[in-house]
């Protein structure tokens with residue numbers, strides 16, 4: 035038997051501009067609504083929960099600095115994802131590249147020693163983190179650009195490898211990255227000069243400026259430079275790129291390496307910032323995956339990622355605080371994250387199609 | 400060819416009277432940012448007739464057709480179907496009223512088979528597809544209108560003419576009573592056009608209505624029962640009754656002046672050798688597409704390549720432009736060997752190339768006119784858009800491109816205006832002064848006025864000492880412009896003749912492969 039209802043998708047001749055701006059906003063609201071149903075069903079007040087979340091994430095001074103602190107890494111993974119997505123390359127392994135960034139950064143921070151001043155040491159850690167992230171995507175980038183092998187599968191699989199690698203370097207007894215002074219498995223601290231000072235008694239580090247500036251600079255690169263021009267041509271029409279003598283292989287390779295480096299940089303920012311060492315719990319935080327959602331929410335607009343990254347960080351910070359201060363179900367923040375992605379992607383369908391639900395007379399088949 | 404559709408329109412359905420109006424549009428207004436694409440347009444089509452929309456590039460024909468099928472909604476005005484008001488919110492709504500459009504750019508999925516494409520978007524299929532049954536249905540629909548096609552063929556492997564047939568079969572399968580054909584013949588070779596017209600006749604005979612759009616005036620005269628002329632979005636003329644008009648009159652109605660299409664072959668000195676091709680051979684997927692091609696072109700000379708589509712013309716052009724590496728042979732452009740050196744190298748020694756495929760290869764649809772002008776130029780590390788802006792505006796004026804300015808997106812241009820942008824870029828020189836110009840179907844989809852402009856531009860380029868390779872399926876064009884004509888058949892040059900003394904019948908025979916060992 036068939037339902038007497040049909041959902042009809044009518045393609046729009048032209049997507050209205052208004053909708054383009056509306057979709058991200060509506061998808062966040064829809065996700066909150068979805069979360070509200072869940073909260074109600076489990077016996078909590080959505081209004082109270084959201085009010086608390088909002089004040090914890092955005093309205094208190096502690097909340098604001100925590101949100102900005104978290105947004106630092108999320109902006110990095112967000113631009114990492116969007117930079118590849120805009121060329122229709124789906125690097126969904128930002129998570130793994132982020133882990134490698136931590137490892138690379140920690141290695142530099144430990145090995146290069148105390149004799150270097152902070153002014154040199156911190157950038158070195160960041161650079162090594164970025165290099166490690168790029169290294170982690172090198173093989174997927176190579177096979178994608180030469181042979182056209184799907185980067186979706188390869189980058190995702192390497193994330194599992196990266197996750198095991200984090201476990202390995204922390205839990206192996208004599209590991210270089212393991213703190214030799216504690217019996218409890220912990221990361222070894224980087225030298226003091228590799229660490230930045232946070233602002234006052236907040237958890238916010240100057241790396242936030244690096245992340246924001248990077249987003250804006252990359253936005254400019256895509257809009258204004260020859261490299262960005264090539265990206266735009268290839269994204270829209272590989273045939274036109276071939277016609278114009280644009281080397282798609284090389285551009286694909288560069289874009290993927292940059293994407294990996296950005297995610298790696300996010301990992302290294304955790305080293306010079308809050309952690310100062312490899313933190314094995316990183317594998318449970320999903321900062322890399324969050325970048326995918328943030329990119330989708332910003333519709334791959336690199337500058338807009340600053341906004342969607344901060345918004346997203348606020349939701350998570352609010353959600354986490356909630357867990358500590360009240361008995362609201364844990365992971366409401368993570369659930370909202372998933373819901374936002376779904377609604378943002380679904381919203382894309384609204385932008386392209388008019389969707390109607392129609393009644394049909396029962397058909398006997 | 401001129402069979403009885405006119406008679407049928409008046410006869411078989413409604414004895415003695417004029418067939419009823421199937422679809423009409425009243426006071427249609429459609430505005431895009433900066434242009435009034437349709438300005439108070441009235442239009443109607445009767446059952447069983449062919450009603451042609453004629454007009455310059457950007458006159459608003461495709462826009463009107465898009466409104467008639469529900470793809471665009473008019474800003475004001477209304478539609479009547481069999482006299483009853485209807486509102487079309489989407490192409491699907493149009494289909495429900497029996498209206499379907501075959502677009503200027505096809506909308507098929509290359510990887511799907513013919514019948515998969517045909518049923519794509521059809522409702523009421525249920526979850527499981529009965530492939531065999533559907534194949535039979537598709538074949539039956541196709542057969543009944545004389546459109547034989549293999550339902551299992553993969554669309555990506557079909558010729559352009561066959562793909563168009565799939566689009567038409569799809570429309571018919573979905574129950575279309577009114578078919579809107581937007582420049583269907585622009586992509587067809589003469590034999591395919593004839594076939595299409597036969598199909599049109601069998602459709603009108605079955606009482607279906609056709610809205611036809613074309614720039615080829617000869618065809619328009621041949622097929623139309625009525626003609627409506629659009630200009631700058633307004634209706635400026637009507638012609639009715641088959642055979643009551645001629646192409647000259649239509650041209651005047653369209654552009655408001657007399658058009659002289661038979662551009663004179665200007666007399667001019669022929670200079671040194673610019674392009675030299677030696678023993679060029681090429682295979683793609685183990686099929687030989689070019690075999691031992693040798694010829695040369697001198698400065699100030701235009702060589703025309705005639706041939707039925709698919710005999711290696713496109714590959715020849717792509718190879719000269721450095722996009723494909725030949726299996727053997729050599730290409731030299733003004734003394735520099737460019738075989739295997741890539742497109743940029745070829746351009747640096749003076750190549751300009753207008754490919755056959757415009758939106759997608761020659762132009763990047765999502766980019767502005769300005770950015771598209773930069774596609775084949777030297778762009779610097781930080782793209783310098785400011786200094787090229789005045790030139791972009793100048794080219795828009797010079798080529799009479801209907802656009803809001805240099806920032807107009809290529810995909811929002813009308814078909815003919817997109818071609819003009821491509822021509823403007825390639826004719827205006829890029830990385831270096833143009834010495835060799837390779838043009839494929841340069842006037843396809845252009846209105847008569849624009850064709851005149853383009854042909855005289857080609858002539859000017861020749862007079863200025865450029866060497867030109869003109870590849871066109873339009874035999875008249877090649878015959879009237881080229882100094883020398885080569886005929887390509889199955890990848891080989893089978894005939895060569897001076898343009899001035901070329902005979903249509905010999906060239907035609909060579910194109911059909913009847914001269915395989917003659918010529919050269």
Ligand SMILES: Nc1ncnc2c1ncn2[C@@H]1O[C@H](COP(=O)(O)OP(=O)(O)OP(=O)(O)O)[C@@H](O)[C@H]1O
Pocket residue numbers: 048431432434435436454455456457458459460461462463801802810811812813814815816844
């Ligand atoms: N989606 C769009 N957005 C903005 N302008 C548009 C759009 N589509 C068409 N136009 C403009 O509307 C005008 C009419 O375009 P249309 O495509 O109807 O012309 P046409 O008569 O079909 O021309 P051609 O013979 O070149 O195909 C043109 O000036 C074109 O630039």
Ligand SMILES: [Mg+2]
Pocket residue numbers: 460461462503581813814815
């Ligand atoms: Mg058109």
